[in-house]
Amino acid sequence: MTTDATTPAPGAPGAQPLVPLHCLLRAEAGPPRLAALPTGTPVWVLTRHADVRQALAHPDLGRAPLYAPDAPPITLTPNILDDPSSILNSDGPEHQAIRRTVQRAFTPRAIERWRPWVDGVVRELVGDLVASGSPVEVVEALTKPLPVRVISRLMELEGLDTERLGRWSDHALSTTAYSAEEIGAAIREFGAFGHQLVQERRKNPGEDLVSSLVQAADQTGGMTEAQITSLTIGLVIAGHETTMTSFGNALVYLLDPDRTDRPGQAEHPDRAVAWRRIGADPAAAAAATEQLLRTVPLGDRTTAPGSLRRATADVEIGGVTIPAGAVVAADAVAANADPEVYPPGPLDLFAPLGTPSLTFGAGPHHCLGAWLARMELELGLHHLARALPDLRLATPVDRIEWRTGLVTRSPLRLEVSW
């Protein structure tokens, strides 16, 4: 049976309000502990900042061994994240050969060059949103189109059917929303699209990201066609999904009238003051973006308690010997709240982070799009708060409809008013 990627209708069996992502309970940072994946496979869960960081950068903890013939089952319904030819599931020199083809386009300097253009896109979307009048559904108006416009420009996908790309992207990151057959069919269609795109850009290269990655891969050699295609559609998905999720959940946090940054004090004025400050000061928006990325998780992590790796040798982490062959989950959500690194207690949205958060991971697989995501979120929040300093949620938090059954969770619709 298939369920749509939405919350069950109120009153439907099993329907209950989901809490916003920032209200999820998180594991307390502590020593490595043994737990189990939904498949029953034992997993060492790492929750301390130092342990997570060490594990993600450790050469003996890889992604490819998770898909080796002797690997224990790690997923109930595989999705695109389980594609062994993807950059995500390669290690060592092979992984670096893939990453090098696109890394230069994603360094902080390279991304910074896009700032004036991204700023223009944000202003245009916010301008249209304001012009359409209160109330507005902000997912359709801003959090979804922004990342799609940006990745489409970078990859020169303009004019393509964004509905179709969005549908493929949802299927590719499904956990329970779609059946294994539906996921497989969508990934095959998506792959055929990606392969055709790769062939087109190889024949008629332009200035876009796909052309440059194909050229780099063909020059260096060593990458299979499946890897090139997988990287291409991986960029499309990443551009569709995570920034939208992060933006939507950040808005729920910032506009939640019941949020309390200072327990015991009147919460509403604090919330309004913070929102206005994000709109008044771009530097405040940048600081808040880092804190939001650190504290608001991307999803419920029903499939695994963290980013998975598998040991290829005995590895000592946090005083525990993880034996060769064992599976490890690096819980960045817990590590991002490790009191050894970040001050416990009420969140100061505008405090500098000090130590980088682990939201984008660490080590060889550190998120390629980290700087682009930061920029989109920062500019999106700043311009929205600047244009609409009195913005508030028009729907109570417990009535928010969520996109569920996917790797990430974010509002399906979010009505806001001013």
Place this chain on the structure above:
Amino acid sequence: MSDAPPLVVTVDRARCIGSGLCARTAPADLSLAPDGRATPARPTTEGSAELTEAAEMCPVEAITVRDAATGELVAPVW
């Protein structure tokens, strides 16, 4: 006597996320310390295309290469 001026490599270890790209690109100049963060492999270097590439490619721009005498930034500069 035609040697290039000596260069100094620095790594911002608070910023470094341990991607390992640099150590694999320019192993003569950068290596990964036991804590998984990059570290310069020698006090000074004459530089190389690989070192420039490593500094340019770092995902978080944690690497700088400077002229040892003048402090002038040699990489990343593009």
